Amino acid sequence: MLPVLETERLLLKPRTATDLDFIAALNADPQVMRHIAAIGDPAMGREGVAARSFLHIERGLGYWTVFARTDESGPLGYVGLIPDGDDPEQAQVSYRFATRHWGQGFAREAVSRLLRHAFETLELPETLVVTHPQNVASLQLAARLGFEADKTRDAPSIGDPAVSAACFRQDRAAWRKAAQATIGLNAR
Numbered sequence: 001m002l003p004v005l006e007t008e009r010l011l012l013k014p015r016t017a018t019d020l021d022f023i024a025a026l027n028a029d030p031q032v033m034r035h036i037a038a039i040g041d042p043a044m045g046r047e048g049v050a051a052r053s054f055l056h057i058e059r060g061l062g063y064w065t066v067f068a069r070t071d072e073s074g075p076l077g078y079v080g081l082i083p084d085g086d087d088p089e090q091a092q093v094s095y096r097f098a099t100r101h102w103g104q105g106f107a108r109e110a111v112s113r114l115l116r117h118a119f120e121t122l123e124l125p126e127t128l129v130v131t132h133p134q135n136v137a138s139l140q141l142a143a144r145l146g147f148e149a150d151k152t153r154d155a156p157s158i159g160d161p162a163v164s165a166a167c168f169r170q171d172r173a174a175w176r177k178a179a180q181a182t183i184g185l186n187a188r
Contacts, residue, residue: 001057002057006069007113008069008109009069009070010106010109011066011069012064012114013067015054015065016065019065023046023049026077026078027041035134056083059088061091063082064078064110065078077097077098078094079095079107079111080114081117089124089126091128092127092128092130095107095138112145112179115170115175119172126171126172129147129167129168130155130158131168132163133165133166146170146174146178146179147174148174150168155167
């Protein structure tokens with residue numbers, strides 16, 4: 001079972017079957033999916049999401065639905081730690097938020113807490129971000145969190161039309177340095 005993760009403003013709760021409709025709706029929003037996949041892609045629908053949501057929980061990897069601590073209006077988005085291929089020492093960080101919650105620092109706060117879990121609890125040696133090269137917000141988030149460009153890996157295709165993804169890597173030492181430099185993200 002994945003733990004509930006908390007920050008000053010957010011609760012990151014392990015994804016449940018009741019979250020799948022929200023995730024499918026998020027994946028049907030053209031703005032949200034602009035740099036990710038085509039609207040209507042079966043992998044992004046409810047069944048596709050359900051098929052992969054709970055596969056790696058025994059390894060401590062999976063998805064967390066993000067909620068505001070003081071607001072009962074429903075989920076804001078999600079974050080995830082998902083396997084990167086067959087290497088048990090690597091996990092990709094995934095995140096997606098409803099457009100009405102963009103620009104409020106929720107992604108940074110939630111991903112920061114997720115990275116703490118990845119490096120302190122799971123003791124992963126590194127994490128990865130794979131994003132569309134034109135997704136400015138995602139590129140900025142990766143930089144703010146201390147990720148560095150990874151030129152060593154073959155970039156997978158992303159988006160519709162497909163382009164080579166921008167890949168970033170962060171090891172535990174770089175995370176500690178970035179976490180110490182970050183002010184105001186008092187993770188609990």
